[in-house]
Amino acid sequence: EKVLVRGITKDNTLVKISILNVPDKPGIAYNLFDQLAKKKISIDIIIQAVGRHNNNDISFTIPKKDLSIALTICKEFIKPIKKSKVVYDENIVKLSIVGIGMSSSYDVASTFFKALYETDINIQMISTSELKISCIIEDKFVDEAIQKTHDYFQLGEKVQK
Amino acid sequence: EKVLVRGITKDNTLVKISILNVPDKPGIAYNLFDQLAKKKISIDIIIQAVGRHNNNDISFTIPKKDLSIALTICKEFIKPIKKSKVVYDENIVKLSIVGIGMSSSYDVASTFFKALYETDINIQMISTSELKISCIIEDKFVDEAIQKTHDYFQLGEKVQK
Numbered sequence: 001e002k003v004l005v006r007g008i009t010k011d012n013t014l015v016k017i018s019i020l021n022v023p024d025k026p027g028i029a030y031n032l033f034d035q036l037a038k039k040k041i042s043i044d045i046i047i048q049a050v051g052r053h054n055n056n057d058i059s060f061t062i063p064k065k066d067l068s069i070a071l072t073i074c075k076e077f078i079k080p081i082k083k084s085k086v087v088y089d090e091n092i093v094k095l096s097i098v099g100i101g102m103s104s105s106y107d108v109a110s111t112f113f114k115a116l117y118e119t120d121i122n123i124q125m126i127s128t129s130e131l132k133i134s135c136i137i138e139d140k141f142v143d144e145a146i147q148k149t150h151d152y153f154q155l156g157e158k159v160q161k
Numbered sequence: 162e163k164v165l166v167r168g169i170t171k172d173n174t175l176v177k178i179s180i181l182n183v184p185d186k187p188g189i190a191y192n193l194f195d196q197l198a199k200k201k202i203s204i205d206i207i208i209q210a211v212g213r214h215n216n217n218d219i220s221f222t223i224p225k226k227d228l229s230i231a232l233t234i235c236k237e238f239i240k241p242i243k244k245s246k247v248v249y250d251e252n253i254v255k256l257s258i259v260g261i262g263m264s265s266s267y268d269v270a271s272t273f274f275k276a277l278y279e280t281d282i283n284i285q286m287i288s289t290s291e292l293k294i295s296c297i298i299e300d301k302f303v304d305e306a307i308q309k310t311h312d313y314f315q316l317g318e319k320v321q322k
């Protein structure tokens with residue numbers, strides 16, 4: 001399958017929230033996202049990676065406008081959980097490359113990461129699917145990052161979000 | 162936008178690898194995936210969540226057949242990094258619900274997580290996009306999980322992977 005990177009999208013309407021040190025046992029993710037769904041908070045992406053010592057962190061991005069409601073829910077959620085903490089960051093951008101057959105190509109991801117590295121950008125979070133590779137980065141660097149990524153993938157016009 | 166969960170896919174051809182405690186600074190993700198790309202290892206999903214004390218973990222899934230080459234690369238990669246470790250798990254399945262407009266609905270994710278909770282399944286990793294919500298779970302529970310998820314979303318036949 002030929003990989004075709006069609007373009008780059010930038011979403012600067014998001015805030016990232018992480019709930020640190022939740023028990024890594026059934027029902028935790030359900031309870032959290034059920035609470036958020038009840039308040040009609042639309043979740044952009046959810047990222048949960050590997051746990052440690054039966055604990056894990058759950059991170060997600062939501063529209064900036066929903067930050068204060070979401071924080072209230074999260075703080076309520078962690079009340080009964082010892083050592084758990086809620087952290088968030090509004091100064092982020094989700095930068096993505098979009099295309100077809102992303103996961104069947106060997107070097108699409110590494111090329112995108114190279115563009116960010118060469119712009120001296122730290123990748124805060126990574127989430128991928130067949131059609132898209134997304135990185136959460138600090139918002140102040142996004143324009144250089146887009147330029148560099150364009151160059152690497154030899155793209156024409158930017159794909160509108 | 163009406164959410165339409167079209168079906169469930171199961172991918173039991175994967176192994177998950179996590180590189181723990183890498184420096185959370187530019188270039189790390191690029192170097193790792195560049196090494197893997199050079200050995201033509203196709204990456205299924207990459208998941209990196211929130212870091213701690215300037216360290217982070219990078220997790221990814223690859224075809225089981227590539228496990229031994231990938232482990233060699235990862236062990237080489239962490240050699241110069243104090244405290245870093247490589248862990249992997251072959252007994253996993255990626256279970257996904259696929260549809261349209263997933264992120265614009267409030268309760269698709271929580272409904273999926275509920276089905277897993279009610280089947281007493283621990284969610285090891287989570288990765289989402291507009292069209293798909295994927296959970297990495299232990300392989301031995303996958304059939305019950307599929308059944309329960311079918312019931313919750315009132316789906317007909319399973320979508321073939």
Ligand SMILES: C[C@@H](O)[C@H](N)C(=O)O
Pocket residue numbers: 022023024025026027028029030048056057058282283284285
């Ligand atoms: C951490 C959280 O995802 C937990 N493992 C659960 O299944 O709900």
Ligand SMILES: C[C@@H](O)[C@H](N)C(=O)O
Pocket residue numbers: 121122123124183184185186187188189190191209217218219
């Ligand atoms: C951890 C790793 O992703 C690092 N932050 C990087 O940018 O390469």
